Amino acid sequence: MDRRSFLTVTGLGTASLMIPISGRLIAAEQLLSTLDPAVKKVLADGAMEAATAAGATYCDVRIGRYLRQFVITREDKVENVVNTESTGTGVRVIANGTWGFAATDDLTPSGVRKAAVQAVAVAKANAITQTAPVQLAPTPGVGEVSWATPIKKNAMAVPIKEKADLLLSANAAAMAAGANFVNSMMFVVNEQKYFASTDGSYIDQDIHRLWVPFGVTAIDKASGKFRSRAGLSSPVGMGYEYLDARREDRIEMPGGVIGYGNSYDLIEDAVAAAKQAQEKLKATSVKPGKYDLMLDPDHLWLTIHESVGHPTELDRVLGYEANFAGTSFATLDKRDAGFRYGSKQVTIFADKVQPGSLGAVGYDDEGVKTRRWDLIKDGILVNYQAIRDQAHIIGEKASHGCCYADSWSSVQFQRMANVSLAPGKQPLSPADMLKDIENGIFIVGNGSFSIDQQRYNAQFGGQLFYEIKNGKITQMLEDVAYQMRTPEFWNSCVAVCDQSDYRLGGSFFDGKGQPSQVSAVSHGASTARFNGANVINTARSLG
Amino acid sequence: MSMFTEAQAKTILDKVIKLSVADECIATLAGSTTGNVRFALNNVSTSGVVSTTDLAVQVAFGKRVGTATINAFDDASLERVVRRAEELAKLAPENPEFMPAIDKQSYTATPTFVQSTADIDPVYRAKVASDSIAPCKAEKLVAAGFLEDGQGFTAIANSNGNFAYQQTTDLDYTCTVRTEDGTGSGWVARNLADATQFDASREIRTAIAKAKGSANAKALEPGKYTVVLEPAATAGLLLFMLFGFDARQADEGRSFLSKKGGGNRLGEQVFDARINAFADPAHPDLATLPWDQDGLPRHKHAIIENGVVKHLNYSRYWSQKQGKPVIAQPGNVIMAGGDKSTEELIASTRRGILVTRTWYIRMVDPQTVLLTGLTRDGTFYIEDGEVKHPIKNFRFNESPVIMLNNVEELGKAIRVSSGAGVGGGPGLAMMVPAMKVRDFTFTSLSDAV
Numbered sequence: 001m002d003r004r005s006f007l008t009v010t011g012l013g014t015a016s017l018m019i020p021i022s023g024r025l026i027a028a029e030q031l032l033s034t035l036d037p038a039v040k041k042v043l044a045d046g047a048m049e050a051a052t053a054a055g056a057t058y059c060d061v062r063i064g065r066y067l068r069q070f071v072i073t074r075e076d077k078v079e080n081v082v083n084t085e086s087t088g089t090g091v092r093v094i095a096n097g098t099w100g101f102a103a104t105d106d107l108t109p110s111g112v113r114k115a116a117v118q119a120v121a122v123a124k125a126n127a128i129t130q131t132a133p134v135q136l137a138p139t140p141g142v143g144e145v146s147w148a149t150p151i152k153k154n155a156m157a158v159p160i161k162e163k164a165d166l167l168l169s170a171n172a173a174a175m176a177a178g179a180n181f182v183n184s185m186m187f188v189v190n191e192q193k194y195f196a197s198t199d200g201s202y203i204d205q206d207i208h209r210l211w212v213p214f215g216v217t218a219i220d221k222a223s224g225k226f227r228s229r230a231g232l233s234s235p236v237g238m239g240y241e242y243l244d245a246r247r248e249d250r251i252e253m254p255g256g257v258i259g260y261g262n263s264y265d266l267i268e269d270a271v272a273a274a275k276q277a278q279e280k281l282k283a284t285s286v287k288p289g290k291y292d293l294m295l296d297p298d299h300l301w302l303t304i305h306e307s308v309g310h311p312t313e314l315d316r317v318l319g320y321e322a323n324f325a326g327t328s329f330a331t332l333d334k335r336d337a338g339f340r341y342g343s344k345q346v347t348i349f350a351d352k353v354q355p356g357s358l359g360a361v362g363y364d365d366e367g368v369k370t371r372r373w374d375l376i377k378d379g380i381l382v383n384y385q386a387i388r389d390q391a392h393i394i395g396e397k398a399s400h401g402c403c404y405a406d407s408w409s410s411v412q413f414q415r416m417a418n419v420s421l422a423p424g425k426q427p428l429s430p431a432d433m434l435k436d437i438e439n440g441i442f443i444v445g446n447g448s449f450s451i452d453q454q455r456y457n458a459q460f461g462g463q464l465f466y467e468i469k470n471g472k473i474t475q476m477l478e479d480v481a482y483q484m485r486t487p488e489f490w491n492s493c494v495a496v497c498d499q500s501d502y503r504l505g506g507s508f509f510d511g512k513g514q515p516s517q518v519s520a521v522s523h524g525a526s527t528a529r530f531n532g533a534n535v536i537n538t539a540r541s542l543g
Numbered sequence: 544m545s546m547f548t549e550a551q552a553k554t555i556l557d558k559v560i561k562l563s564v565a566d567e568c569i570a571t572l573a574g575s576t577t578g579n580v581r582f583a584l585n586n587v588s589t590s591g592v593v594s595t596t597d598l599a600v601q602v603a604f605g606k607r608v609g610t611a612t613i614n615a616f617d618d619a620s621l622e623r624v625v626r627r628a629e630e631l632a633k634l635a636p637e638n639p640e641f642m643p644a645i646d647k648q649s650y651t652a653t654p655t656f657v658q659s660t661a662d663i664d665p666v667y668r669a670k671v672a673s674d675s676i677a678p679c680k681a682e683k684l685v686a687a688g689f690l691e692d693g694q695g696f697t698a699i700a701n702s703n704g705n706f707a708y709q710q711t712t713d714l715d716y717t718c719t720v721r722t723e724d725g726t727g728s729g730w731v732a733r734n735l736a737d738a739t740q741f742d743a744s745r746e747i748r749t750a751i752a753k754a755k756g757s758a759n760a761k762a763l764e765p766g767k768y769t770v771v772l773e774p775a776a777t778a779g780l781l782l783f784m785l786f787g788f789d790a791r792q793a794d795e796g797r798s799f800l801s802k803k804g805g806g807n808r809l810g811e812q813v814f815d816a817r818i819n820a821f822a823d824p825a826h827p828d829l830a831t832l833p834w835d836q837d838g839l840p841r842h843k844h845a846i847i848e849n850g851v852v853k854h855l856n857y858s859r860y861w862s863q864k865q866g867k868p869v870i871a872q873p874g875n876v877i878m879a880g881g882d883k884s885t886e887e888l889i890a891s892t893r894r895g896i897l898v899t900r901t902w903y904i905r906m907v908d909p910q911t912v913l914l915t916g917l918t919r920d921g922t923f924y925i926e927d928g929e930v931k932h933p934i935k936n937f938r939f940n941e942s943p944v945i946m947l948n949n950v951e952e953l954g955k956a957i958r959v960s961s962g963a964g965v966g967g968g969p970g971l972a973m974m975v976p977a978m979k980v981r982d983f984t985f986t987s988l989s990d991a992v
Contacts, residue, residue, distance in 0.1 A: 078636045082610070101591075105614070122591075129587050164636065181795060219796040224803035226796055226910060320583045322687035323719040326902075329990070411589065450903045450938075452917045457938055457989035459915050461907060481907060481915070483938065483987050514581050514689040515593075536986060540911040542799060542944055 044196035064408035097133025141200025147362025151239025211235035301505025326453025342490030420524035565602035575695030688718030729753025730920035822873030831874030880976025
C-alpha cells in the first residue's frame with residue numbers, strides 16, 4: 001500500500017528520520033549521465049500537439065530525471081548506500097477552464113502523447129464541478145534556455161568510498177572526543193528537469209543539493225541521563241565543495257561555538273559536538289521565565305520557516321490546505337490593512353535566486369523566471385507567495401515563481417520559496433549584540449519545533465543554550481524551550497546583526513499536500529535579538 | 544498491471560532467485576493501486592489513481608550486501624536487476640552486523656483484504672466528496688477533506704526456499720469543517736479495512752457538530768487539567784512512545800526504557816496497572832501482514848501487561864548479540880480499553896477538557912518522552928458531566944509515559960491507523976481507546992481555530 005518507500009534511519013535518540021525514496025535503485029556510475037535536451041524537446045512538442053488537438057488551451061510538459069544518493073553510517077560502520085533514479089513525464093493542461101494532469105514513465109513519443117490526451121480527459125471531467133475557470137498570470141515564453149546550479153564539484157561524481165571515508169572519519173573523531181554513539185549521513189540530490197509549455201518555453205535545468213547531517217549522543221550510565229547534539233551544517237544548493245572546510249568560512253561565535261558559512265568542516269564540528277554533548281549532561285537546568293533571546297542563524301532559520309514561511313503561502317491563506325497543514329492567521333484583510341507583523345527591524349523577503357540556497361533555480365516548475373520579493377517590509381505584511389493561477393487573487397500581474405513538484409509524477413503546486421530575514425542596515429556583530437543583554441539566552445542550532453495550524457502559537461528548542469548575564473556568556477544551560485505568539489515574537493525583535501553575519505539554514509524534506517510532497521528550502525538570517533521571550537523548563541521526571 | 548496473482552508473483556520471484564549467483568538472494572515484489580479525492584472550499588480540488596509495482600532484490604556475497612529495484616518484469620529486466628544488485632554487493636563494504644537470510648517459514652494468512660474496499664471506484668470517491676460537501680454547504684460551513692483508498696499485494700521469497708503472498712486493502716478518510724467566519728472548526732477521521740462500514744454522510748455530522756459547537760471559544764487558563772482524549776488525540780502521543788520500545792536503544796542507554804547502570808526495563812512496571820497493549824496480526828479489526836520486514840512470522844503477544852513492559856523490539860542482530868529469542872517485529876498495537884463510550888467518560892467527569900485531536904506533536908526530550916503539540920478542531924470545557932462550552936486551543940507539554948500513569952478511565956478501543964502508508968507515511972497500525980487522564984499539562988493558549 002505504500003506508494004512511497006521510506007528508509008528509516010534510527011539511532012538519533014528516540015527519534016527516527018524517515019527518508020523518502022521515490023524511484024528505483026541504480027548503480028553509482030549511472031548518476032553521471034544526462035538526457036539530451038533535443039530528445040526531450042521532440043517528446044514535449046508531441047505531447048503539446050496532442051493536448052492542443054484534444055482541446056487544451058494550455059499545456060506544460062515536465063520531463064524529469066530525479067537522482068538521489070544516500071550514504072548512512074553509525075560509529076565505524078557503513079549501514080547503507082542507496083542510489084535511486086526516477087525518470088518520467090508529467091503533463092498538465094487547461095481544458096474547459098480546468099486543470100488536468102497525467103504522468104507516465106513511458107518515455108516513447110506515443111507514451112507521452114497518450115499521457116497528454118489523458119490529462120485533457122481529466123480536465124474535462126473535472127470541469128463539470130468547477131465553479132470558476134483557471135486564470136493564469138501571463139508568463140512570457142523564453143525559447144530554448146538552460147540553467148544549472150553553479151557547483152564546483154559534482155557530488156554525484158565523488159566516489160562512494162571517499163564519502164564513506166569522510167563520514168567514518170568524522171564518526172571516529174567524535175568517538176575519540178567523548179561521544180558514546182554517532183550517526184552520520186550524506187544525502188546528494190540531482191534533479192535534471194526539462195520544462196516545455198505552449199507559452200513557447202523550453203527550459204533545461206540541472207539542480208544539485210547536498211546535506212550532511214550527523215548526531216552524537218553522550219551517556220552518563222550512572223544516572224541514566226543521555227544528551228545529544230546534532231551537527232551545525234546546513235543543507236545547501238551546492239556541490240561537494242561545501243565540504244572543503246575553508247578557513248574563511250569558519251565563524252567563531254559567542255560561547256566558543258564554531259559556526260559555518262559557505263563551506264563546512266565536518267570533522268571539526270563532530271569533535272565539538274562530542275565535547276558539547278558531554279557538557280550538556282552536566283549543564284544547569286534553566287530557570288523558567290522571561291529572557292532576551294539571541295538567536296543564531298543556525299537556529300533562527302526554522303523559526304522563520306514555521307512562523308513566516310508557511311503562513312504567507314497563499315494556498316494556506318485561502319483554505320486549500322485546511323484539512324492537513326492548516327490555514328493561516330495572515331489573512332488577506334490583514335495585508336490590505338497594513339498589518340504590523342513585526343518591528344521596524346524586521347524585513348523578510350522571499351526568493352528563488354540566492355546562490356547556494358536550496359530553492360535556487362533559474363525557472364520554477366511552471367516556467368516562471370525566478371526572482372526576489374518582499375513579504376514583510378519594515379515590519380508590515382506586504383505580500384504572499386503565489387503562483388500563476390493565484391497571482392490575480394492578490395492583485396499581482398505575475399507569478400512569484402515558486403511552483404514546484406517533487407517528481408515528474410506529482411502535480412506542481414505552490415511551495416515555499418527561500419524566506420529570509422534581511423540583515424540589519426547598521427554595523428552590528430553578534431559579539432556587540434551580546435554586550436547589551438542583561439538577562440538572556442544565546443541559542444544555537446535547531447531542536448524540537450511545533451506550531452499550530454494557523455501559525456500563531458509556537459514552541460522551539462535548540463541544540464546549544466548559553467546563559468547571558470550582564471553582557472557576558474556565563475554558563476551552558478539545558479532543558480530550554482521558548483513559547484511564542486508569532487506577531488508578538490517578531491514585534492519583540494530589537495536588533496538584527498549586519499550582512500557579515502548572514503548565513504543560510506534550511507530544510508531538506510519539507511512536507512506539504514495530500515498526497516504529501518517534499519521540497520527543499522533555505523532561510524537566511526543574521527543573528528537577531530528578541531526581548532522578553534517566555535522560556536519554559538522541559539525537564540521531567542519519570543519517577 | 545499492479546495487482547499480480549499469487550501464481551504470477553511466484554513465477555517472477557522464482558526466476559529472480561534462480562538468476563542470482565550470489566551466496567544468497569532475497570526478493571520482494573509489491574504492488575498497489577491507490578485512489579484519492581481531495582476537496583477544499585467545498586469543491587473537489589484533485590483526484591487521481593496511482594498504480595505501482597516494484598521488485599526489490601537484495602543479494603549477499605559473504606557479509607557484502609547489494610540492493611536494487613526495478614519496475615519492469617520481463618526476463619531481461621529481471622536479469623538486469625539481479626546483476627545490478629550483485630554488482631553493488633561486490634562494491635559494498637562488509638557489514639559486520641549482516642544477518643543471513645531466514646529459513647523457510649510457514650505463515651498463517653490474516654484477513655488484510657476486503658473486496659468491498661478493493662471495489663472502490665471514481666464514482667464512489669466522488670460520492671464521498673459530495674456527501675461531505677453538500678451538508679456543509681447547506682449549513683453555511685466550509686469542508687476540506689481527503690479520501691485515500693487502495694488495494695495491494697506483497698510477495699516475498701528467498702534462496703532458502705521461503706515464499707509468501709498476501710493481498711491488502713485500506714481506506715482512510717479525514718474531513719475538516721470550518722464555519723464561514725473562521726471562528727469554529729471540527730474534524731472527523733475514519734480508517735477502515737471494509738468500505739461497507741464507511742458512510743461519509745454519517746461521519747460528516749461529527750465534524751459539522753464540532754465546527755458549529757466550537758465557534759466563539761472562551762479562553763481558559765493554561766495549567767494541569769483532567770482531560771478526556773478521543774482516540775485520535777491519543778494515538779500520535781503513543782506512537783512517539785512506542786518508537787522507544789527498541790531494545791538496542793534501551794540497552795545503549797538512550798531510551799526512556801534504559802535502566803540506570805545499563806540494560807533495559809523489560810519486565811518492569813512502567814505504567815498504571817490498567818494499561819494493556821498487545822500485537823495481533825490476525826485481529827479482525829486491524830489485521831496486518833503475517834510477517835515482518837525480515838520475513839519472520841508474526842504472532843499474537845503482549846507488549847504491555849498490567850502496566851509491565853512485556854516486549855521490546857530486538858532486531859535479528861541484536862537478539863543474537865544479547866542471546867535473546869528472535870521475535871518478529873509487530874505490525875500493529877492494540878491498546879486494550881473498556882466498554883465505555885466517550886460520552887460516558889464525559890458523564891463521569893466533574894471538571895475537565897474534551898480533546899478531539901492533537902496536532903504537530905514533536906519530541907522535546909527523548910529522556911522522558913516529553914512531547915509538545917496542540918489541541919485542534921474541537922476543544923471543549925466539561926463541567927458536572929456535561930460539555931459546557933468550547934474553549935480556545937492549548938499547547939501541551941506532556942509525556943505519554945506520565946499520561947499512562949495518570950489514567951482514570953479507559954473507553955472503547957477503535958482503529959485509528961492502518962500503518963500502511965495511506966494518509967502519510969508508514970507507522971504502526973493502531974487501535975486506541977478514548978481515555979480520561981488527570982493532571983495533563985497545558986502550557987499556553989493558542990489563538991488558532
